[in-house]
Amino acid sequence: MAMPLGPIEIVVFSLPGDGLAGEVLTEVQSLVAAGTVRIVDAVLARRDADGALTLAELADEPSWDDLAGSIDHVEGLVAAEDVDLLTADLPAGRAGLVLAFENTWVRPLLAAVRGAGGAVLGEVAVADVVVQEIADTVPDEEENR
16 A cells, blocks of 8 residues: 655746756755655746746756655656646746645644544645735734733
């Protein structure tokens, strides 16, 4: 039997130029090494000046070899059509790093909930820009005391 998976999120990051920012690679590697996430798919999409989109698996990018070797592919999770949709708003001259990752930190909690006869009723991800917008507009409770 396959190992149970935790929730898998797909996030697209817009990066300048070819998208091969070293500090991004370093941070992703840190999260993987800490066991916080497990990368299950990763695609680099590049939109040229004419608007054409090219896709590359990270395994095909030499500067990302260290990360590419630690990707545990879940086949069929992210298709080329998904990447096209996810990168539709990617501006010309930018790259989109599409990461599908498992939140491995939640596995023990899921096991405990299921062991207690419970179940996950739903999951919602709120984009960071939405969270920040709310935080910026909602008064701080301590200020209202």
